Amino acid sequence: xxxxxxxxxxxxxxxxxxxxxxxxxxxxxxxxxxxxxxxxxxxxxxxxxxxxxxxxxxxxxxxxxxxxxxxxxxxxxxxxxxxxxxxxxxxxxxxxxxxxxxxxxxxxxxxxxxxxxxxxxxxxxxxxxxxxxxxxxxxxxxxxxxxxxxxxxxxxxxxxxxxxxxxxxxxxxxxxxxxxxxxxxxxxxxxxxxxxxxxxxxxxxxxxxxxxxxxxxxxxxxxxxxxxxxxxxxxxxxxxxxxxxxxxxxxxxxxxxxxxxxxxxxxxxxxxxxxxxxxxxxxxxxxxxxxxxxxxxxxxxxxxxxxxxxxxxxxxxxxxxxxxxxxxxxxxxxxxxxxxxxxxxxxxxxxxxxxxxxxxxxxxxxxxxxxxxxxxxxxxxxxxxxxxxxxxxxxxxxxxxxxxxxxxxxxxxxxxxxxxxxxxxxxxxxxxxxxxxxxxxxxxxxxxxxxxxxxxxxxxxxxxxxxxxxxxxxxxxxxxxxxxxxxxxxxxxxxxxxxxxxxxxxxxxxxxxxxxxxxxxxx
Ligand code: PMP
Numbered sequence: 001x002x003x004x005x006x007x008x009x010x011x012x013x014x015x016x017x018x019x020x021x022x023x024x025x026x027x028x029x030x031x032x033x034x035x036x037x038x039x040x041x042x043x044x045x046x047x048x049x050x051x052x053x054x055x056x057x058x059x060x061x062x063x064x065x066x067x068x069x070x071x072x073x074x075x076x077x078x079x080x081x082x083x084x085x086x087x088x089x090x091x092x093x094x095x096x097x098x099x100x101x102x103x104x105x106x107x108x109x110x111x112x113x114x115x116x117x118x119x120x121x122x123x124x125x126x127x128x129x130x131x132x133x134x135x136x137x138x139x140x141x142x143x144x145x146x147x148x149x150x151x152x153x154x155x156x157x158x159x160x161x162x163x164x165x166x167x168x169x170x171x172x173x174x175x176x177x178x179x180x181x182x183x184x185x186x187x188x189x190x191x192x193x194x195x196x197x198x199x200x201x202x203x204x205x206x207x208x209x210x211x212x213x214x215x216x217x218x219x220x221x222x223x224x225x226x227x228x229x230x231x232x233x234x235x236x237x238x239x240x241x242x243x244x245x246x247x248x249x250x251x252x253x254x255x256x257x258x259x260x261x262x263x264x265x266x267x268x269x270x271x272x273x274x275x276x277x278x279x280x281x282x283x284x285x286x287x288x289x290x291x292x293x294x295x296x297x298x299x300x301x302x303x304x305x306x307x308x309x310x311x312x313x314x315x316x317x318x319x320x321x322x323x324x325x326x327x328x329x330x331x332x333x334x335x336x337x338x339x340x341x342x343x344x345x346x347x348x349x350x351x352x353x354x355x356x357x358x359x360x361x362x363x364x365x366x367x368x369x370x371x372x373x374x375x376x377x378x379x380x381x382x383x384x385x386x387x388x389x390x391x392x393x394x395x396x397x398x399x400x401x402x403x404x405x406x407x408x409x410x411x412x413x414x415x416x417x418x419x420x421x422x423x424x425x426x427x428x429x430x431x432x433x434x435x436x437x438x439x440x441x442x443x444x445x446x447x448x449x450x451x452x453x454x455x456x457x458x459x460x461x462x463x464x465x466x467x468x469x470x471x472x473x474x475x476x477x478x479x480x481x482x483x484x485x486x487x488x489x490x491x492x493x494x495x496x497x498x499x500x501x502x503x504x505x506x507x508x509x510x511x512x513x514x515x516x517x518x519x520x521x522x523x
Contacts, residue, residue, distance in 0.1 A: 002028060023375065024383050032059035035404045035411050037388065045386040046414055048401040053227045053345075056254035056315075057305045058406040064257040067301035071293055078293045087296035094303050095251070095266060098236050103249060105272035107265040108290045112226035112252035113141025115263040116190070118285060119248045120145045120163075122267060123188035123220045126274040131165040131186045133177065133219075137200060138168075138192045140224055149190055152197065154394055171195075172206045174213065181217035188220040188248070193238040194228050197393040199340060199347030199400055207242045220247040220271070226263075227345070230254040231306055231405050234316030234343025241342060247271060257298035257305075264299075311405040318407050319343040325416045333423045335362065337397075344405055348419070350374065350397040358427065374399045377422055384425075385418035 005026055009017045020026040029045070031038040035058055037045040050056065057064060077083075092106035107122075109115050120132060134140070136151040147156060148163035156162065167186075169176040180186055189210060194201045214221045223246040228238035230251065239246050248271065252263035275285055289295070306312060323346060327339040335358065337351035350373055352362045365372050374391045377399055381387045392400035403411065 002026075004028065023379050027382075034058040034060075035407050043386060045382070045388055046403075046411060046418075047388050048403045048415060049388045049390050050402045050404050051258065052253065053232055053402050054253045054256060055258045056230050056232060056311065056405045057257060057302055057309075058404040059258060061257065061301075061305055063305050063308075064259060064298060064301040067257075067297050068259060068294060071297040076293050079288065079291070081288075085291055085293065085296070087293050087300070088291035091296045091299040091303075094300055095255075095264060098303065099249065099266050100245065102245065102268055103266045105267050105269045107267075107272070107285065108295070109252075109263040109265070109287045110261045110289055110295070111141070111263050112224075112250065113143045113146040114287065115226065115250035115252050115265050116140045116146040116149070116224060117143055118265045119190070119222050119224075119250050119267075120149070120188065121285060122248060122265060122271055122275050123222065125277075126271040127187040127218065127220060129185045129187040129219075131167065131180070131183075132163075132188050132190060133167045133169060133180050133186055134190045135171050135192070135195070136168050137171065137195050137197055138190075138224075139196050140190065140192065141226075152394075171200065172202055172204070174206065174209055177210055178213050178217075181213055181219050184217060186217065186219045188222050189214050190222040190224060192224045192226075192228070193242070193244075194233055194342055194345055196227050196345075196400075198349075198396055198398050199342075199345055199392060201241075201342070205242075207244055211244055211246075222246060222248040222250070225249045226252045228342075230302070231312035231315050232343055232345050232402070233341075234312065234319050236312055238342070254306075255299045255302060256295065257302035260292070260294040260298045262295035262299050306405070309406070314407075315343040315405040318403070318405075318409075318412055319346065321409065322346060322401075322403075322412050322415070325412065326419065329416075329420055329423065332420070333427065334358070335426075336423065344401070344403050344407070346401045347392050348377075348399050348401070350377075370395045371397075373397050373426075376426055377419075380422050380425060381418055385422065387415060387418045 005017050005021070008014070017026070027037075027039060027045070029037040030040045032047070035047055037047050037059070039045070047055070047059065071087075076087075077085075088108060091108070095106055096104050107118055109118060123132070124130065132149055134149040134151055138149070138151040139155075140146040140150045142150075142155060145163055147159065148166050149168075150156070151168045167180050169180070177189070181189075191207070191210075193207065211221050213219075221244070223237070223239045223244065225237050225239070229249070230236065230253070232238075232254070233241065235241060237249065239249070248265060248267040250263070250265055252261075255262045255264060276282055319341060322344070323339050323341060326346070326348060330336045330339065333353075334355060335350050335353040336348065338347070338349040340347050340349070353359055362373070365376075371391070371394060374397055378389045378391060381389050389399055389401055392398035401415070403415075
């Protein structure tokens with residue numbers, strides 16, 4: 001038991017293991033079904049993370065599983081490449097039944113970042129223009145094109161230089177957008193309509209106006225639906241919340257049915273044909289595994305389940321119920337500032353409470369670490385209530401929930417009760433801080449003294465020097481970024497390295513890190 005963590009320490013990513021051990025997320029799950037993960041003792045954990053929205057249909061859905069078994073039993077010819085397989089045709093047909101009529105051409109790939117890479121290429125090919133505009137705070141994936149347009153610096157640190165011609169603007173800043181578009185050289189405006197980081201979206205008509213500007217200046221409007229698509233926000237696609245008509249959408253995550261990676265670009269035929277414009281360009285953009293039978297089977301089965309079980313409607317209904325019940329807790333807890341979301345993509349935001357004692361506790365905690373508070377919520381949610389959640393972004397007091405779209409009132413009530421009890425415990429600060437602080441301090445001290453790790457610089461290669469403008473060299477603080485990536489996948493990090501004060505409490509566990517530079521695993 002636990003050998004998985006040993007193996008990972010040895011052969012995969014030991015930094016990730018350290019983070020999980022520090023915050024007590026190093027569980028060993030042995031089975032999964034629907035909205036639940038189970039450990040070897042049979043304890044059920046409510047999965048309100050859904051593999052970052054891979055499990056819209058729930059885990060190990062029997063229909064999707066059976067479809068895979070059936071496909072395997074058929075011994076189909078797979079990836080012949082010089083043919084046109086039936087299953088990819090069927091999935092393209094099924095997918096375009098769920099999109100507006102103008103989005104009728106499909107390209108299949110294997111992941112979200114790959115779908116966005118392709119969308120950027122399609123936009124350049126279709127317009128003949130070089131530049132791309134995206135939004136600050138957005139996340140589009142971690143391969144070079146997608147990373148270049150991602151609006152979170154922390155993921156970029158150490159990896160520059162990036163794609164030239166990329167500009168980022170603030171959500172809501174129409175003036176900045178128009179200024180860029182007016183130059184007439186912007187191929188696409190790429191948007192994550194409900195940003196994963198912090199679950200942010202505009203309250204006004206920014207998107208509609210931005211789309212109108214794109215039309216006026218001949219720029220394509222791309223909606224990254226990798227996380228928001230396939231019912232997550234209570235509609236099939238997030239763009240439907242604003243009655244938008246994107247020229248390209250990108251899809252992935254739940255299209256896999258939770259089994260075989262599957263991504264897609266869905267666009268206008270005219271745009272598509274600008275890419276595959278001549279016979280000698282028929283595979284100018286392609287991916288070996290892109291249309292493989294098992295991925296296509298999963299996609300078909302996942303779309304069927306979403307439709308058949310009315311999961312999009314359920315996401316809307318359960319999202320409303322969850323938000324209503326969680327919002328009611330704001331009356332009880334002055335530090336619960338906002339509950340916002342769309343469908344089952346929900347943020348719970350905290351803020352400094354007005355009461356004097358609580359205010360002091362809040363400030364102390366934020367002096368220790370700007371991002372500590374939300375971790376004091378997600379850690380006991382897992383350790384005491386067996387509910388898996390995540391922090392919504394770097395250095396923000398927000399947690400995010402992404403339950404499977406299959407949940408019912410039972411799961412809603414279990415989560416609300418667990419959240420309520422967790423917040424009640426948080427109010428008794430500094431109680432819950434102790435457990436986490438003990439682990440953090442141990443990690444900190446080991447890192448500083450025990451393992452003899454000192455900040456290390458990347459080798460000063462010529463390429464490194466060239467990239468330095470865009471990329472600070474990585475230091476040992478990289479562990480910090482990995483931990484943040486774990487805790488909130490679509491995050492942002494201002495690279496907090498706060499000086500920790502000596503912190504002691506009543507002879508209990510003590511958080512003492514005099515003169516320590518916090519490379520905090522739980523930052
Ligand atoms: N875009 C968005 C909006 C995402 O949320 C993600 C994944 N979190 C991606 C792109 C990248 O997808 P993948 O991890 O499959 O490459």
